Amino acid sequence: MKIGVLALQGAFIEHIHILKKIGVQATEVRLVKDLEPLNGLIIPGGESTTINKLAKMYDLILPVRRFAEKKVVWGTCAGMILLAKEIKGEPASLGVMDIVVERNAFGRQVDSFEEMLTISKLQNGNSKPFPAIFIRAPKLIEARNNAKIIARLTDGTAVAAIQNKLLATAFHPELSDDDRFHRFFLALATA
Ligand code: GLN
Numbered sequence: 220m221k222i223g224v225l226a227l228q229g230a231f232i233e234h235i236h237i238l239k240k241i242g243v244q245a246t247e248v249r250l251v252k253d254l255e256p257l258n259g260l261i262i263p264g265g266e267s268t269t270i271n272k273l274a275k276m277y278d279l280i281l282p283v284r285r286f287a288e289k290k291v292v293w294g295t296c297a298g299m300i301l302l303a304k305e306i307k308g309e310p311a312s313l314g315v316m317d318i319v320v321e322r323n324a325f326g327r328q329v330d331s332f333e334e335m336l337t338i339s340k341l342q343n344g345n346s347k348p349f350p351a352i353f354i355r356a357p358k359l360i361e362a363r364n365n366a367k368i369i370a371r372l373t374d375g376t377a378v379a380a381i382q383n384k385l386l387a388t389a390f391h392p393e394l395s396d397d398d399r400f401h402r403f404f405l406a407l408a409t410a
C-alpha cells in the first residue's frame with residue numbers, strides 16, 4: 220500500500236509521519252510522475268489558494284482529477300476546499316467532490332479550536348470521540364448526490380463528508396495523536 224501526500228505547501232509532513240507510524244509507505248507528491256505508483260493521495264491543509272496556484276504551475280490539476288476518478292483521495296481543510304465542486308464566491312479547483320464549501324467560515328474570532336466529534340464511521344466498537352482540530356477552517360455548506368456528511372459539530376455544522384472513495388474533512392486529523400481517520404482512509408484504499 221503506497222499513499223502519497225501532495226507536498227506543495229502546508230501540513231504534508233504531519234500526514235507522512237502518521238502514515239509511516241501505522242506502517243504505510245508514504246511519499247511526497249510534487250510531480251505528475253509521483254502519482255503513478257500510488258494507491259491513494261492525501262491533499263493536506265495549508266492555504267488553498269497557494270496549493271491551487273502551485274498545482275497549476277506543476278500541471279497537476281488534470282492528473283489529480285483523473286487519479287480521483289479511480290483511486291482514494293482525502294482532502295483535509297485546504298485539501299477539502301480543493302476537492303469541492305463549489306467554493307462560495309470563488310472558482311473551483313479540482314472540483315471532483317459534490318460538496319459546497321465556504322472558506323474561513325468560522326470567522327476571525329475563531330481562528331482555531333478543538334472539538335471532540337462522535338463519528339460513527341470511525342467507531343468500530345470504540346466509542347471514544349475523535350479530537351478534531353480546526354485551523355481557519357472551511358465550513359461544509361452542503362453535500363449533494365453521492366456525497367454524504369459523516370461528521371458534525373454539536374451545533375450541527377457539517378465538517379466531514381464521503382463520496383465513494385473521496386473523503387473530505389474540514390479539520391486536521393494529522394495534528395492529533397489519534398490515527399483512526401488515517402486507518403479509515405487506508406481501509407477505503409484497500410476496499
Ligand atoms: N484557511 C485556509 C484556506 O482557506 C485553510 C486552512 C487550513 O488548511 N488549515 O485555504
